[in-house]
Amino acid sequence: MRPLHMAARLAVVAVFALLVLASAREARAYPWMVRHAYTGCAMCHADPTGGGVLTEYGRAQGDLLLRTKYRKVPEGEEGEPSKTAGFLWGALDTPEWLSLGGSVRSALMRNAVTGVPATNRWIHMESDLRAFAKASIFRAGASLGYLHEGGRAAQVTTRAKDNLVGRHYWIGVAFKEDLWLVRAGRMNLPFGVRNVEHTLWVRSATRTDINDGQQHGASVSYNGEKLRGELMAVVGNYQIGPDDYRERGWAGFTEYALGDRWAIGASTLGTWALRDKATGVTTHREAHGLMLRGAPFEQLVLLGEATVLVRAPAGTDTSYGFTSMLQADWEPIQGVHFLITGETLKDARERSKTSLGGWLSAWWFFLPHVDARIDAIVRNVPTPVGDIRATTLLAQLHAYL
Template structure:
């Protein structure tokens, strides 16, 4: 496996950093154990409710000259800073999200045959996928859809055939129709949905999200999901019919996924999740008759109003006609410390062990990040990361890098 391939694989993975899902597991430190009050999606992420937008200002963003940071939100929390005023119907919830930034990576491969191959640097400016999305909430009826442009990758969310062309494309990541019943405790949806599994997080390049294919970027699937939210627990299960934006039909995974999370206290939750899918031909691993499974545990804990700890650990099982049965494990732990209102320091460690071509043993990764919700509709994020990948018969390959993102959400 060449250093050039590994470097560009990592770089391209980071280029498609997810849209503004605003799915933050660390909201547990504000005693938010559920998601349905702030998000139209009962499991979090996607379009925010008016209440969620208000909490975004009062709990997330840096307060500039506000005497009462816990007071009511200003009118500029609404869509386009409230420019539409009262002309926007209450049942219509639109959003716009744009990300742009720069990426630097350094790959060190001491097993390379040339000095040029031993150390390779990549520095590129990037424009992330730009999305417009909206939800409709009328009585028990719910609907949501998104439309955007992905400058790179996101093949599985493309609305038009792309083949192997890695260029700009029109994408729709999720869209669905649903109904909220029994005073919103029961939520039934059908459409293209983010799979209910593990912790929903904006860091879609985490191994736990990438390997289980449960990220926000393009791994959504078509199907039917049922969610239930009670005082102390929440759950969602989904019957997966396949991703109909991918063809031919043999590439489509079918099966099911779900999670159950219990709140032991307002600042402590734990849960289990499971995923089982089958594809006649796995489009990523290029193996026939692939049965893919992931089963795991996750937890969220806030020992103080300024600190949140989250963790997830999943067992991986993959069986195929060519590769037989392969086992693995993936997981991560993350700490979020809010130094002052809106300014977060994040530390993440992650592990991955799975059988794959050219790699053996345990892969280790670490991230240090700064996320600053600097003003209404603006997040600045800076991450530094290091990952080590073992290569069979050669010294391990080290990947180092940093990424700076500006995120505008309106």
């Protein structure tokens, strides 16, 4: 079998370009903010596809809608954010043209794998400072952080441990009151649901997580009242080397709002590398999928994603696989979330079998800018010598500045 025909690849990209560039109306992240009728991300985030620095409006909504309230709000102040909503809990005012932010996250993790003694680890997951600036039609965003270990693909220093990381940095030009943004730099790949669970198979198998999966390139994004999307030309990750390992190609998504609390979308990705990190040889890979976000009622949000995987290493037949995720998020009390997630993965390689995974999670936004989360994750992975079961318990504490 051969890789997808070049004409088919060009058709996929052309369709996504038309969908992303096809509308012209006013715009309106945690993907479960759809419960509050926020189907897009650009109103609350400097990055039009979500995540990173919050706008002033985003900070206000985070204070009003995310965290648990322990007392009744005085009459007449129902829609007013507290003074702690600002940067550094309101301790530092920033000029109108500058937005600052940051994130610190640590975790305790216990792993138990069939036939192997259990391990316990403390992980410093994130300590980043972020900035976003706007002047006239010009936009720029950047982050700089520190990691004790890990995050190799985002490192800007090259020590064995204790490195600086730069997850994203970009400059751009906005048009029509920020409906359109053209930018270039190191950015999150526009693909799938922009969720924080970066180890979900839908993120790791497609290499589109927001931990260290960013790539360099240029993109155009549109954020309309109903339609939003982004199409990116990927030129590789220049924080790794040598050049043979860099992936080049495209990534894009489009999403359409079905009313106030439902949205459906599609994603596409295709890259080439002279030496793929998984196969070690010249490889072309693709991923094409659908996604869904919706709230049957305000307390319950459903997130779903299903993606076909394609891999064509040089000298071998093309292999196909798939990955999927379905998550239910129940918020019985403001700021308190209980989640259940199911996932599947059939890797795009010869004779691979389907792996199954399940997550049970509790998440509490218990103070301004502070949340805690516990996950219990069980995964069953078939191997030629029998199934392997991996169980992970993860406890996280997170603060954003």
